[in-house]
Amino acid sequence: MRQIIIIGSGPAGYTAAIYASRAGLEPLLLASSVESGGELMNTTEVENFPGFPEGIQGPELMDKLQEQAEKFGTTVAYDDVTELDVSGDVKKVTLGNGETHEAHAVIFATGSAYRKLGLADEERLSGHGVSWCATCDGFFFKEKTIAVVGGGDSAMEEATFLTRFASKVYVIHRKDTLRASKIMQQRAFDNEKIEFVWNSEVVGISGEDAVTGVTLRNTTDGTESNLDIQGLFVAIGNDPRTHLVHGKLDLTPEGTIAVDGRSSKTSVSGVFAAGDVIDPTYRQAVTAAASGTVAALDAEHYLAALGE
Structure with a gap:
């Protein structure tokens, strides 16, 4: 005992x-x-x-x-x-x-x-450009182009916070509207460093030793495209x-x-x-x-x- x-x-x-x-x-x-x-x-x-x-x-x-x-x-x-x-x-x-x-x-x-995206390279590049915590890792992306995946308050908060360091922040969301509260949405919309990529999901992460880009699939027509970034923050809860x-x-x-x-x-x-x-x-x-x-x-x- x-x-x-x-x-x-x-x-x-x-x-x-x-x-x-x-x-x-x-x-x-x-x-x-x-x-x-x-x-x-x-x-x-x-x-x-x-x-x-x-x-x-x-x-x-x-x-x-x-x-x-x-x-x-x-x-x-x-x-x-x-x-x-x-x-x-x-x-x-x-x-x-x-x-x-x-x-x-x-x-x-x-x-x-x-929560993770479930992609093969997500774990491999964890700590090498893939992160789940902007507060923890944002400092390491000064003047870099990065992306945040998500559409809720956490994603908007992370994206807004990351603009303190990054030169450009993409927000990738699988729909054309956000789940985030109106005030968090507006804060992100008003930030000139943030650009939204609508109706898109990440289906691949590129890079040998560090993230160099992601492959996106359009959720409406299924077409795929590449987006060059140096960091990927997953904020889906x-x-x-x-x-x-x-x-x-x-x-x-x-x-x-x-x-x-x-x-x-x-x-x-x-x-x-x-x-x-x-x-x-x-x-x-x-x-x-x-x-x-x-x-x-x-x-x-x-x-x-x-x-x-």
């Missing part, structure tokens, strides 16, 4: 582990067998995480967070959670290898996944990883785990949530880390009240 189990190995999970282990709770952190480290493992240079003025590679940052957590007594296991039972005072977590771990408290920090808690924890209309105010307390006593899995808005490494801090402190107070 453990005092606390942390599910998730992104900035939220590891920060929660650092705080929990320093409090003497000896947490077990369950990292995925194939996606350990979260979305930062797919990011090259990280320049907006405090404490690294020269920037740091995403995988290196995650390695440092893990090292710090393990230094204070966190045990890291690389396996996938297949079942989560939070119905009783003792929470039960079942892994892919068949093992079941029990704890008085669980921190759920599984993050979210960016993201999905919180909540499949394990469907029907077990209350969710928000956005699909994230519902928590009580600014706390990490979920609808089930002894279960706490942190990071992107509760955040449909900011989704930054530093906000996830701060959320992990809150979860660890909430869990510590909960366990103290139990006398554990």
Whole structure:
């Protein structure tokens, strides 16, 4: 029987582990067998995480967070959670290898996944011109021509933000109208650096070591064309990883785990949530880390009240 189990190995999970282990709770952190480290493992240079003025590679940052957590007594296991039972005072977590771990408290920090185009070269060129986060990577596209795929508020926000750096921003949308709110649409329409490519979908990405262009298919007549760009930002949404808690924890209309105010307390006593899995808005490494801090402190107070 453990005092606390942390599910998730992104900035939220590891920060929660650092705080929990320093409090003497000896947490077990369950990292995925194939996606350990979260979305930062797919990011090259990280320049907006405090404490690294020269920037740091995403995988290196995650390695440092893990090292710090393990230094204070966190045990890291690389396996996938297949079942989560939070119905009783003792929470039960079942892994892919068949093992079941029990704890008085669980921190759920599984993050979210960016929706992808599903193209063969999308993963290959990730970090080499293909990105899912303008705030993270926009700085690297100064005076370059880039494109944003999407038609919602996120796409308009990303496109507008990227005009701070890029010389030209195309917005590629499969329809001739946008889903975005009127104010976000108008902001993009008014920006002279943004040009819309309507009724088009990306069906191919070109480039050996870096993005050099995309192949577009017209959604009305099926014709194809090429567009020369140096960067492609995919902004078609993201999905919180909540499949394990469907029907077990209350969710928000956005699909994230519902928590009580600014706390990490979920609808089930002894279960706490942190990071992107509760955040449909900011989704930054530093906000996830701060959320992990809150979860660890909430869990510590909960366990103290139990006398554990």
